[in-house]
Amino acid sequence: IPADPLSRSLAATPNWLVVPHPHHTRLEAVRRERGPSSPLTKLQPTRVYQDMWYLVVALIVAASSVRAAHHAVPIMCHGNAYYNITFYGMWSEATHAGNVPNTSMFSPASAASHSSEYEMWRPHTLASDAVKQVAETGSNELLKTELELEQEKKKVHDTYFGAGPMDAMGHADTESLVFTPTHHFGSFVSMVFPSPDWFVGIYNIDLCGSDTGKWMKKRSINLYAWDAGTDSGKDFESADDPTDPVDEVTLLMPGSDADSAFNGFSKIPKFATITLELAHVKYEKKECMAMSKETYHVHFEGMWTNESHPRVPMPGTAQFSPVVVASHNEDYVMWKPGMAVSEGVKKVAEQGPPDVLLQELKDAECLGVKDFTSAAAPIATMGSVDLYIDVDQYHPFISAVAMIFPSPDWFVGISWINLCDWCFWNDDTIELALQPWDAGTDDGAEFESDNAATTPPGVVSLITTDQMSGSALGSFYNRLRQHIKPLATITIERKMDAERDYKNLVLAWKKSFEQYKMEMEKWKEEECMSSD
Numbered sequence: 001i002p003a004d005p006l007s008r009s010l011a012a013t014p015n016w017l018v019v020p021h022p023h024h025t026r027l028e029a030v031r032r033e034r035g036p037s038s039p040l041t042k043l044q045p046t047r048v049y050q051d052m053w054y055l056v057v058a059l060i061v062a063a064s065s066v067r068a069a070h071h072a073v074p075i076m077c078h079g080n081a082y083y084n085i086t087f088y089g090m091w092s093e094a095t096h097a098g099n100v101p102n103t104s105m106f107s108p109a110s111a112a113s114h115s116s117e118y119e120m121w122r123p124h125t126l127a128s129d130a131v132k133q134v135a136e137t138g139s140n141e142l143l144k145t146e147l148e149l150e151q152e153k154k155k156v157h158d159t160y161f162g163a164g165p166m167d168a169m170g171h172a173d174t175e176s177l178v179f180t181p182t183h184h185f186g187s188f189v190s191m192v193f194p195s196p197d198w199f200v201g202i203y204n205i206d207l208c209g210s211d212t213g214k215w216m217k218k219r220s221i222n223l224y225a226w227d228a229g230t231d232s233g234k235d236f237e238s239a240d241d242p243t244d245p246v247d248e249v250t251l252l253m254p255g256s257d258a259d260s261a262f263n264g265f266s267k268i269p270k271f272a273t274i275t276l277e278l279a280h281v282k283y284e285k286k287e288c289m290a291m292s293k294e295t296y297h298v299h300f301e302g303m304w305t306n307e308s309h310p311r312v313p314m315p316g317t318a319q320f321s322p323v324v325v326a327s328h329n330e331d332y333v334m335w336k337p338g339m340a341v342s343e344g345v346k347k348v349a350e351q352g353p354p355d356v357l358l359q360e361l362k363d364a365e366c367l368g369v370k371d372f373t374s375a376a377a378p379i380a381t382m383g384s385v386d387l388y389i390d391v392d393q394y395h396p397f398i399s400a401v402a403m404i405f406p407s408p409d410w411f412v413g414i415s416w417i418n419l420c421d422w423c424f425w426n427d428d429t430i431e432l433a434l435q436p437w438d439a440g441t442d443d444g445a446e447f448e449s450d451n452a453a454t455t456p457p458g459v460v461s462l463i464t465t466d467q468m469s470g471s472a473l474g475s476f477y478n479r480l481r482q483h484i485k486p487l488a489t490i491t492i493e494r495k496m497d498a499e500r501d502y503k504n505l506v507l508a509w510k511k512s513f514e515q516y517k518m519e520m521e522k523w524k525e526e527e528c529m530s531s532d
Contacts, residue, residue, distance in 0.1 A: 077184060086277070104168040113180070166190065327370045401413035431490075433486035435484060446475050
């Protein structure tokens with residue numbers, strides 16, 4: 001019996017899930033072992049009816065299993081969504097009991113669409129220098145610089161900066177802010193002016209409905225005032241009083257002090273509302289025209305040591321579960337930030353064994369999965385494994401996942417990596433650093449936390465250095481918000497074949513020319529019809 005818990009759990013995995021591949025190690029279709037059976041003509045009538053009844057029941061159960069597996073697969077939104085954002089100021093003497101300075105207004109709006117790897121601000125974290133500048137002065141110059149740098153890193157997609165201040169009781173419309181399938185979160189910030197360090201805003205608002213795969217038509221959100229934690233002033237026009245040390249971002253609460261702006265308030269009313277309304281969705285179909293089938297080498301390598309991640313000593317049983325890799329089309333998603341995980345990914349993230357996920361991949365072959373493979377055993381924290389995966393023009397994406405063991409529900413992986421660029425397969429070596437992700441199914445904050453199921457289940461999110469669970473500091477907690485170093489890397493390389501590449505190029509250009517001819521014929525027909 002294996003000594004460590006993960007290996008014991010893997011030992012219980014049915015042996016039919018791991019079988020040899022003709023030209024590389026991979027997981028094949030389910031291998032059913034059937035004993036000899038007699039011809040139907042030799043069976044007695046009663047036995048025939050029994051067998052037919054068992055067959056009907058088996059088909060019903062199988063259909064239910066496939067349907068359940070289909071619904072378990074997370075759904076990604078497609079196309080670029082254009083949202084109109086409208087800000088409504090609601091700060092007046094009537095709404096705030098006369099507590100309104102003569103110069104009341106909101107600073108110019110700052111908004112961005114981004115991936116889960118970026119956060120403009122969030123409660124119970126330290127405000128960045130950029131958000132501090134907005135909250136204390138209304139200027140967004142540092143935030144502009146920050147967002148430009150994050151755009152270069154592909155973490156931020158689109159930005160909007162208002163031309164001037166917004167009235168306390170007015171409304172302001174932004175230009176369209178563009179959201180994409182990978183950048184479907186929105187954040188916004190504006191200073192409550194005048195004030196010590198108070199602001200209104202939204203953070204990490206998800207506009208993609210992961211259960212439907214459709215962009216949300218409209219979202220309206222009430223905006224309350226937040227304290228950036230950088231100035232200790234208590235009234236709108238208090239003198240500068242820097243907080244030392246700085247505190248976390250918190251919701252502004254009524255104060256009992258005589259000099260507090262909200263002394264006597266039972267609850268501070270909302271200052272504004274913001275509405276994000278879908279204008280239209282633009283679909284950009286990037287067809288893969290690479291005609292050949294390809295095989296890619298996927299190299300997983302651990303980088304997890306006490307020196308690289310010193311916050312908590314590495315557990316004695318530390319390792320990665322067997323990494324699972326799959327190739328698929330654009331309609332299938334193994335896992336995705338901001339989306340609930342399937343039962344298969346949940347089991348990998350919480351326990352390690354890939355059996356449920358492998359069965360999901362098998363069931364999803366008709367839904368867009370082409371090939372899938374898995375390491376045969378757990379991987380050491382500084383170990384490595386080499387796998388091979390097949391792709392074609394209809395299935396050019398690959399995804400992967402492996403548990404960080406032990407942990408509540410943490411994993412590393414890649415999602416929706418496209419290996420095709422029009423008529424060419426990617427020839428460059430792709431090296432991806434793997435950060436820790438939380439599957440959103442367990443509330444534990446330490447590697448060896450007791451099971452604490454998240455109710456209701458959350459969504460996949462990037463683990464950050466401010467992670468806590470109640471009063472417990474997380475295994476990656478760092479008050480200075482230093483970047484978490486990668487726990488592993490995945491390197492992807494194509495197996496080269498010069499003759500095959502030449503044939504692929506010729507076929508791709510031929511297909512492109514045929515499409516051009518069809519477009520020209522269609523244009524001529526339309527011209528003839530219009531001239532008639």
